[in-house]
Amino acid sequence: MKTRLIAEVKIKTDAKASDALAQLLMMGWLPTSYVPPEEIRRLRELVRLREYLVYERTKFKNKVHAALMREGIRGRKGIFAKKRREFLNELEIDEVNRCLSVIDVLDRQINEISALIRKIAGES
Known part of the structure; x- marks a missing residue:
């Protein structure tokens, strides 16, 4: 050019x-x-936010795994499934409980944003 x-x-x-x-x-x-329309910019912003929240949730899940390893609890797959969450709550490990609280908040936010993304994408 x-x-x-x-x-x-x-x-x-x-x-x-x-x-x-x-x-x-x-x-x-x-x-x-090219400057995308406002709707596309908003959708991209939501996708970036969701990606960030998933990244943060993964960090807290890794902290739970590390705390469990320090306590000598190893090899649990699917530890964050509903049935296994009961097991985690029964352990009464403060660090694990704090991380689980944050994970719960992040899960709700991720679900809300995912629903909003689907709604906006469906309207396009």
């Missing part, structure tokens, strides 16, 4: 670059960039 010429010039100054860009703009040769 024409803007590549600016990048390839050996002597570059802000003044020369701005003059060149101004000329390209006046001639209509500057490429346009």
Whole structure:
């Protein structure tokens, strides 16, 4: 494109670059960039938020696994399933209970955001 010429010039100054860009703009040769509509931006923001919350939930689940290992409890698969959660609650390990409380909050938020994403995506 024409803007590549600016990048390839050996002597570059802000003044020369701005003059060149101004000329390209006046001639209509500057490429346009895509700006997604508000709805798409909102959907992307929700997806990023959901991804972050899932990442945070994973961190707390890993903390639970680490606390269990310190207590000598190993090899439990599916420990966060409903039936296994009862087992975790019965252990009465403070660190595990704190992490489980945070995981519960994150689960609710993730579910709410997932439903909102599905609703918005379904409307599109």
